[in-house]
Amino acid sequence: MIIIGGSFTLIASLTVENPIGIILSLPTLIISLIQLPKRKKQFDGLSKTDDEPLTVLKMRLAKGEITKEEFDKIKEDLK
Numbered sequence: 156m157i158i159i160g161g162s163f164t165l166i167a168s169l170t171v172e173n174p175i176g177i178i179l180s181l182p183t184l185i186i187s188l189i190q191l192p193k194r195k196k197q198f199d200g201l202s203k204t205d206d207e208p209l210t211v212l213k214m215r216l217a218k219g220e221i222t223k224e225e226f227d228k229i230k231e232d233l234k
Contacts (some may be wrong), residue, residue, distance in 0.1 A: 208233055 209230070216226045 212221075212226060212229055212233070213222050216223070221229070
């Protein structure tokens with residue numbers, strides 16, 4: 156059964172009559188499943204932008220770029 160084009164192309168390539176389609180599709184499926192958690196972390200990071208200024212502020216304090224007093228003042232300004 157060979158159907159060219161449309162949404163039936165994938166289904167036709169995964170039939171028992173065409174094991175090469177299954178063999179070629181398995182690596183793609185495995186790679187996609189491995190990449191899924193990584194992609195989820197990327198999207199989770201995009202939704203947490205509200206905490207970003209405070210995170211940057213904490214990093215600056217940790218690096219010694221600002222003093223504790225400056226940190227407290229800026230933190231109050233962010234609220």
